[in-house]
Amino acid sequence: MKILHIDTGKEWRGGQRQVFILHKNLLKNNIDSFLVCNENGILYSKAKDELQNVISLPGNIFQGIFNLKKILRKINPDILHFHDGKSLNFIEFMPASMKKIETRRVSYPISFFSRKVKYSLCDYHVAVSEEIAEYLRQFFKNVFVINSCIEIDRFVLKKPKNPFKKRFNKNILFVGSFSKQKGIEVLLEAFKSVVEQIGDVGLHLVGGGSLEKDLWKMVDDLGIVDNVLFYGFQKEVEQFYFFADLVVVPSVDGEGSSGVIKEALASGKTVIASNLDANKEIIKDNYNGILFENKNKSDLSNKIKLVLNHKIVLDKNKILETAKQFSCEKMTYKYIKIYDEILNKDGRL
Known part of the structure; x- marks a missing residue:
């Protein structure tokens, strides 16, 4: 063959x-x-x-x-x-x-x-x-x-090194290309409300693409420059997941079978994702992840606050078991x- x-x-x-x-x-x-x-x-x-x-x-x-x-x-x-x-x-x-x-x-x-x-x-x-x-x-x-x-072994780290440029009490991670389909604008608008309520929280954006300059401007316009960090494209992202408290996948359309969701699951992290049909094939809401209404910044910010304030706590074993299915x-x-x-x-x- x-x-x-x-x-x-x-x-x-x-x-x-x-x-x-x-x-x-x-x-x-x-x-x-x-x-x-x-x-x-x-x-x-x-x-x-x-x-x-x-x-x-x-x-x-x-x-x-x-x-x-x-x-x-x-x-x-x-x-x-x-x-x-x-x-x-x-x-x-x-x-x-x-x-x-x-x-x-x-x-x-x-x-x-x-x-x-x-x-x-x-x-x-x-x-x-x-x-x-x-x-x-x-x-x-x-x-x-x-x-x-998902290569599950990639996310079992023996000696992880914190890659974050600045350490916050709570750390949110986005990984992906800076394109319209990824919904980063929705995340930034939701994050502004999170900063206003929680304060010591950081949003770490790993990736690059055509929207990068626009996103920098949006961060400045929203007044959240001190809480948002850009890392550019990274070949290896495992350590970013390890040190994150929460992973957000706000894609608005076009998703196939999200690799970022699976990477978050393999890392044992809580992931919040838009309720696209493809995402719902991986995530069972409030069981192995959390879904929010697509493009709804208020729903996303509320879900983020609930997780960071420990009002929603998912079973890590269920998260890891889901990753093994892939x-x-x-x-x-x-x-x-x-x-x-x-x-x-x-x-x-």
Whole structure:
């Protein structure tokens, strides 16, 4: 069985981490796995140093097509696995004889053109949540759900070092890209009320993106400069979770299967998340996490205050048990099962 994975992302986001983990685990299971990724991306720079069978791909689409065809002739994979929307730009140039699978990680609608020209050429579709799967089933057959995973061992720290620039009595953590879908503006507005009532509380923002300058201005306008700290993009975030009292995931749309929620669970931390359908697939309200009404800053600030004032206290064992449901071993096994099914149907196994 030869699997060739394609991911064109430049940043190191949740999707790139999942591709890295899947490729690594397939190799551990003695499967001929190959990873093709953007030569200018963080995924490539990390994977080429740590894993085998990692191949670079030019960012230019035309050069990329030419190089990818050369790679296919050399490797002759049984299955092409596309891991992001842009990687599907190559699909119409790939041999029809090769089986194709794509993983959909976001809940945004797919344009009519993309459905017809790109996604329809896939033999199988994997959604990281039931919400995404229901959408895909409107248009395609062979749709499966495989949740993204969490490497639980990453969050068992023996000698943690506090990464916070300033120590507060209470510390709230946000991890993610600074984009509209992540709802950071809602969090900042809610946090202003928390500062006014609790005082010695800090909000630590780990990430970066197009909204960073706007967020700096918003923090200044809200008068909470002394309580909000920016850390930029961080490859490793485990110590931030360790020293946080609370993790907030205020995403307003587009979530697939939130990696940040799972990271918080693996750290044994209470997480407050917006009540998007995808988040509700992971969090059972007031059992292993807390949900607030999407985009509602008042509801979010009230939930934060209840947690920080110990009016809501969740069972840490239930939080950790939930994280185990999303182990990377389980995710890898499910992908191998689908690969086997594809090749069995095609008579290759």
